[in-house]
Amino acid sequence: MSHPNEDYVWHGDDNEKCSSDSVLGKSTLLNWSLLEDPDVLEDCRTSLREHGAAVVKNLATPEGLEKLRSEVLSAPYNESKQHYTPWQDQGDPVKYPESHPRNFRTHSSAAFVGRKTLEEATTDGLCISVYNETKEEGRGDVGFGANRLLRFLSRVADERLYQSEDENGSVYCYRIHSEHNPPWHFDESPYTAILYLQNPEGGGDFEYVPWCRPTTSKDDPAGHEIVRRLVMETTLPNPLGTPGADDPLVKRIPIQPGSLLFFNGAKSFHRAAPTTGSAPRVGLVFTFGLAEGFENSQDVRSSNEWDPRDSTHLVSGE
């Protein structure tokens, strides 16, 4: 299938550009040099602005992809089944009537491996090492300057990003199985990057409405309108029987293992499309704030249940 956004996905020669990362160990998980390539940077900056999302293809090396994928698949995960609004809370019945989009709750389901489990229940902590990576010569130089992922994404966003300090929601694995109903939502964290690790047999595109909410306020009428249109009103039939999928406002990016997607999840309404087949869709999600010390609210934490140890539906890894 040809991809509607293909012209903004970077088409460079990955092998040529990763030749400098030849040391062994954690540094070989990703083709780090792609994040220092001016062409990749420029392409991503333009894509984010014009299309609401940027993709770095083949950011993980083939071995890195396999290592990250097996780390995530062997970790215990939490089957989270919740009933909440697209703002990831229980609504605001004080300000809005029950029938208002702000109070519209849906049943959602997905599976998570939270940060604490990725840190403490894995042998090598590879997933977490990608978020925290600092270039060898920059070690000891705390934060931004040495962290290549953070520096690259800040340049793409054109604002200084900070790592989230959320104990579980800062870095987590998102697993979607065919029986899950991944919800349309706004993120609370301003920016999100997702390194996809495994495709499902069918479905599972990243679906989004670029820059559809100018502010991050839950009272922003543009947010209410998009929820009314995509989640409340849509009853059009479609192959997966899910709301919103046929709306021309919705853009789709087919996911690709090893590629990194970056977008503003607080201003672009989005979801992982439902999947078919037995293989789960697996992504490693990294979140970023616009100031030091960003953490998710209690509402968002309870809506997601990222940590398998808080779970009543714990499933052990494969």
Ligand SMILES: O=C(O)CCC(=O)C(=O)O
């Ligand atoms: O996996 C995806 O494509 C989207 C994940 C997402 O929206 C989230 O974790 O907040």
Ligand SMILES: [Fe+2]
């Ligand atoms: Fe999200």
